[in-house]
Amino acid sequence: MTPLAQIRFGYGPSASDGEAPSPIGPAALLAQISQPDQGAVAYERPGLAERFRLAEEHTADTRRRRKENDTSPRPPDAPGTVMKEIFRADQLAFVLRPVAARHGFAERLANFWANRLTVGMVGSGGLFIEPFRHDVARAHLAGRYEDMLRTALWHPAMLLYLDQNRSIGPQSNLGQRKGLGLNENLAREFLELHSMGTGYDQTDVTELARLMAGMKHDRDGPGIRSAAVEPGTKRILGQRFGDDDPMAEINRMVAMVAARPETARSVAQRLATHFISDTPPEDLVAQLTRSYLDEGGYLPALYRVLLDHPAAWAPTLSKLRSPQEYVAACLRALGLTGQETALPGLHRRQGFRLPEVMLRMGQPIFRPRGPDGWPETAEDWLTAPMMAARIDFAVDAARAGAEGADPTAVAERVLGPLASPTLRFAIQGAEQRWEGVAVLLGSPEFMRR
Amino acid sequence: MPLIHLTRRSFLTCMGAATASGLMSEVVLAGAQSENRLVVILLRGAMDGLDVIRPLGDPDYAGLRPRILEETPDGIPLDGRFALHPALADLLPLWQAGEFAFAHALALPYRAGRSHFIGQDALEHGSGRADGALGPARDGWLNRALTLIPGADGRTGLSVGQERLLIMEGDAPAGHWFPVEENLLSAQGRRLLDILHEQDPLTGPIYAEAMNLASAGGSGKVLREAEMYSVLGQELARQLLGPARIAAFSLNGWDTHQRQGHHLGQRLPLLAQVILSLRAGLGAAWGKTLVLTLTEFGRTARENGTAGTDHGTGGAMLAAGGVLRGGRAFGAWPGLAEANLLDRRDLMPTDDLRRYPAHALRALFGLDRSQLETVVFPGLDLGSDPGFIL
Incomplete structure (x- = not known):
């Protein structure tokens, strides 16, 4: 069984899904975008209304404290403290939600669109970023691009950013x-x-x-x-x-x-680059462009074209996983949630320290380099410090989560027939079981999709 | 974030790796370019120039800063007006030798706000706009300078640190390294990964570099921060004795809204440490070296209610190096009387901060006026030479 769909169009097979992933084709992937994801329920985040309310209460609270010269420590339920906690959880959810998601394609699409219409931190303020990701990307990924574009333009996170x-x-x-x-x-x-x-x-x-x-x-x-x-x-x-x-x-x-043809072409190019290749086949881009114009920017029609193209099912994994995709794939491969703390080799209280891991891999959460978003091409993720951070994480994840695992079985689950003979040989050559898994997760094949 | 979680072992071998991979052996190529060297230290968070180089001779100063001066009194007199913060005492010999100087009341054209985020991007991009916005290329001015320096190649520029520095990003290839944490993989596991990546044209070369950063040797103890910065200075010096000519790194922790005396008391010695270890490591080449510290903006003239200062405008640049005409103050001093302050709160900028690095690039690497005014800092009026380079 080849887990190609989970690798190329999701965050990789998850050990929590059961023994072996079932085959998924275009129809099953498309069905994901209109169904709620039970795996992601825990990562539904507070919406705009609640955040506006908290921000107003915080302003009032700050004003009152200044007026009354109140310098006592803020209680844990003070609006400012609650806001900070919400934002901390928002950032973690950037990695943890893909780890938990069962509808990998829908999750990847949400992250793709949120990245194409990027917002990032302004100063220390990022309270509206997660609502943006929801209201713009998740809410419209199964609809028309015009609606997504309009929502993004009017979103408070965008107006601020x-x-x-x-x-x-x-x-x-x-x-x-x-x-x-x-x-x-x-x-x-x-x-x-x-x-x-x-x-x-x-x-x-x-x-x-x-x-x-x-x-x-x-x-x-x-x-x-x-x-x-x-x-x-x-x-x-x-x-x-x-x-x-x-x-x-x-x-x-x-x-x-x-409705402009330039917009159609640009959407098509980016979608094909993200999922298929750093240099996608011209006929795919042309087909996507045509579909956009014919269907009035109805996005599921584009996904259908994408998934029906032969390049979507080519067995060679040519795209490099982004840091978010890589971290999520490692954790899913071992059935971890990313929130573990008490495992071997992990920091006792902070566990995987995911925000720091993401920073080292070159993708500091909610801090894209600019409004063009995170890069879609491999070379931008390949510097020596970023690669060292990937290997370090592969080692940490394997040490924490693969103590008794059978490396060959893990490889069978996460790559199946896509694992090369050299990789199979290398995994079996490790001295310890967890090290075999570290070699698997740190291999060039596992870094790709 | 400062350079934490660093082990001596990985750090030293990182440098060793650079040597082994031939970076230092290319004397011939290096000889094709200037022997001068420029190190830019980005002081993120907005360093309070008014505390670091104290205008004790200005009649309004003491009244603006009662609590800060109570916590850390006086300063080491430099000339009739200015005194050095006591925590920078180690740099006094450089001042006396003419190898240390400063310029007060500098600012970027960025005036639309006092945001660290925008200010730092504007500083690294070299933005000439009041809103701090970046040009379409979103690159850094050091990188644009690299494109113009005769004989420069991918090893001439080097950014050091966990994240890439915008100041060094752009079309010109430049090096980037950061010492990574100790790798727990056994030699056998490591060998297996080596085999897999060796066969991969995409990840192979980068993987080899990454593993060189992390390979074994040394003691593996976490360095204390102070020791770390001194190692950083020494090892950066080795790079600059090789083909590197322009280096940049950041030193964070200057956003002193409260307990400024305490925080500067911790950060300033680190800054002195890194400058002194660079000087020691460079030996004779220090005579051809300029170190500039740049910060996104200054801080309020008046201290706030928590013995700190808030975001301001006019700030200070520090400079060190054997190529410097030091031991003197540069820049026009606007005074601290309330009427002379910007918005009645900030030190009034009297010059464009970018003119100093621009003139440094001109003196050290021969960039000409039109290159500096159109490519490196578009829209800058280079003006007359402040004369701070020998």
């Missing part, structure tokens, strides 16, 4: 009164990274920034700060905007951009 909150129309009331102006950051990345990538110019960016001035998202939902709205018409990609209600106009702009 790419400075849209600070963009004020220079001719608006606020702009005139305080001498403030536009910040093009989000307008530019929306066209460059989130949608078209090519086919627009600086004038389009500036005009779009004029249209977008005043966007906000508070506890009452998305809306417009009228005082910051730039008056007058705007010309974006040859079309006229700004004569109507600003919110409706922005959404009309999103629809126009989502």
Whole structure:
């Protein structure tokens, strides 16, 4: 039995799934995207509404303490303390949820889309990142790209991350009164990274920034700060905007951009690069592009094209697993959750220290290098310190979780017929059982998908 | 995060690996490029220049800093106005030898906020924008400089640390290393992994490098932090005696919102340690070396309610090295009277921070004015030479 589907389209076979993984084909993978994942229930995180409430309570609490000169330690249920705890758990869930997920393809897609429309930490604030991952990626991965794009653009995490909150129309009331102006950051990345990538110019960016001035998202939902709205018409990609209600106009702009062939091509290219190859076959990209345009950006249609292409089932594993994918695959291979502490070789209280592990592998959680997200190609994950961190983790995971394991059986489960004769030989050549597993997890084959 | 979890064993062999893999043997190639060396230390968290180089001669200073000065009084007089923080006493001999200097009241053009995150990115990218935004390439100014230095190759630039440093990222190839933790695998297990990766064209070369970082030798004890920075200085010196000419690393822990006296008392000796060990390790080559410490911005002129300082604007750059015209203060001093402060809170910047590294690149590596103003720091007005390089 070849666990190819779990490897290429999920986070690898899990020892918790039972003895051996059952064969999965395109239909079973597609079915995952519309079914709830029982394995991931424990990692459902608090939503935007609760976080807005906590943030407001924290502000009020801080104000009160300052006013009353209250310097006593904050109780464990203080809103600020609760917020910190939520954020800590959000970060862990970035790794732990893929470890626990049973619908690996849906989980991979959620992470793929959240990475294509990246948000990251601004200062020490990352409270809205996890809701973004949910509201944008998970909620729309089985729907249309336009809807995902619109939700991302209006999300408070995005407005904060790419400075849209600070963009004020220079001719608006606020702009005139305080001498403030536009910040093009989000307008530019929306066209460059989130949608078209090519086919627009600086004038389009500036005009779009004029249209977008005043966007906000508070506890009452998305809306417009009228005082910051730039008056007058705007010309974006040859079309006229700004004569109507600003919110409706922005959404009309999103629809126009989502329907552009450049957007179709860019989505297709990224999807194929993520799942299939650093240099995906041109006919696959072309088919995906066509499907996007024919189906109005309905994403399950693209997944179907992807899964029906011969390259999806080629037995050679050519993509390098990202650090998140690699860590999750190691833990799943051994039936670990990632939260263990009392196992051999682990730090007694902190266990696997996953945030530190991720940092060393080059993927510090919620801190992407820029709004273009984590890289999709192997070379970006291959420096000596990052590779050393992978080997160290393979050793730690095997030592902690494979004391009595039979390395050959683990290899059979996680790679099956994909394990090369050399790998089988090497695993059996180890002096201790756990070391055989360490060699398996640290092998170039296991680092791929 | 500072360089924690470091073992002497892995650290030393990391350096040894660089030697063994031929980095140091390419004297011929190295000879093709400048003999000058530049080390940039990024002080993340915004170092309080006003405490480190204390303007005791400014009539308003003592009144702004009562609790900080009570906790750590005085300072070592440098000239009629400025005094060195007592925890930097080890650098006084360098000042006397003309190998240490500073410039006050420097800032990036970034003014739109006082965010560490944006400020550090702007510093490493060399952003000339008030909002601190990065250009489309999202690369670092040291990397852009590397593309212009005649004879530079992938070994000329080196970033040191756990994470990649933006300042060294970009089109020009550059080295990156970090000493890794002790590997628990037995020799046999290690050999088996070697065999598997050797056959793999993608992971093979990187795996070999990674294992060289981790291979055996030495005592394996965790170094105390101070000892670690002195080892860092010595070993970095060895790299700079090889083909490396430009190196960058970060030293964190400068965000002193509270108990500043305590925190600076811990961090400053580490900074002195790393500079002194670099100097010792470089020997005669110290005469061709410049060390710059850069920080994203300064801190408030007035201390806050918790014996610390908050995010400000005008900050200080420290410089050391034999190639420096040191023993003097650079930059125009704006004064600390309330009317002279920016927003009535921060030291008023009197110069663009980027001019100093730009002039350093010009003096040390022969980059010309137009390269510096268009490629390395686009939009910078290089202005007149501050004259801090011999």
